[in-house]
Amino acid sequence: MIRSELVQKIGQRNPGLNPREVELIVTIFFDEITKRLADDGRVELRGFGAFSTRARGARTGRNPRTGETVNVCAKRVPYFKPGKEMRARLNVDAE
Numbered sequence: 001m002i003r004s005e006l007v008q009k010i011g012q013r014n015p016g017l018n019p020r021e022v023e024l025i026v027t028i029f030f031d032e033i034t035k036r037l038a039d040d041g042r043v044e045l046r047g048f049g050a051f052s053t054r055a056r057g058a059r060t061g062r063n064p065r066t067g068e069t070v071n072v073c074a075k076r077v078p079y080f081k082p083g084k085e086m087r088a089r090l091n092v093d094a095e
Contacts, residue, residue, distance in 0.1 A: 037078060047085040054079045 044050040053076040061072040
């Protein structure tokens with residue numbers, strides 16, 4: 001699902017909201033998650049999962065085009081851990 005499909009689904013389920021309001025809700029939702037992660041925080045959505053960040057240390061990488069080695073700086077990367085309910089719903093057929 002892409003963002004526009006999400007906006008469309010929310011609009012269909014909430015006919016009292018106009019498309020601009022739905023777009024604003026989705027924008028605020030994603031912006032707030034991003035801000036919290038940028039502040040090195042954590043976002044937990046019960047039944048869905050938790051977003052957090054993990055630190056990656058500096059390392060030596062390789063340019064795949066030229067084969068030249070390059071230094072890659074340390075950085076934080078987003079991480080998602082699915083919740084128990086989501087894992088159960090995804091693995092219904094596996095049981």
